[in-house]
Amino acid sequence: MEVSIHPCSFGHVLIGSETGRLMAVELGNDVDECYRNFINRWAKVNKEVSSRTDHRIVDQVLQAVETGVVDPALQVSLYAGGTWFQTKVWEAIKTIQPGSTMSYKDIAVEIQRPDSFRAVGTACGANPIAIIVPCHRVVRSDGSEGGYRWGPEIKRKLLAREQI
DNA sequence: AATACAGAATCCA
DNA sequence: TGGATTCTGTATT
DSSP, X not given: OXXXXXXXXXXXXXXXXXXXXXXEEEEESSHHHHHHHHHHHTTTSOOOOBOOOOHHHHHHHHHHHHHSOOOTTOOBOOOSSOOHHHHHHHHHHHTOXXXXXXXXXXXXXXXXXXXXXXXXXXXXXXXXXXTTSOGGGEEOTXXXXXXXXXXXXXXXXXXXHHOO
């Protein structure tokens, strides 16, 4: 996987890609924190890391991070390192449109496991592709925001800028 | 083997 | 209105 780290309006963002597809997006306050998050998340998957950069993907991700608009041509891979349950959750999250939200319960129903809403929360926290897989659009069924792996402030900012 | 989580429905006071 | 109880998948201890 080709990994690079860039400054952005949320601090720093780590971008990982492989064979032309986006594999990882991590946030952090500085380069160290980004890389630590990345290592922790991918510890179980034996992946080679190179510092080569896929400029096309980096450009697409940086634009998405800064504007919230994701280039439809961006190829994303959800199938590396997650359990079956997590993969289903991420697939469901990816279909949430900008400006709209779903509850953890909604996601659970969507993946045919209506009682696993609590586990859905855990799976969201394991999302390897920040912002592009819009786990910030998953909120509590009572209307409150719920938690966020990279800090509730970022979740609030992301939701606020998408309000139609 | 037990606990802790980015949640939610239900029961009971 | 608010606390305890139960449910679920994973990681951590």
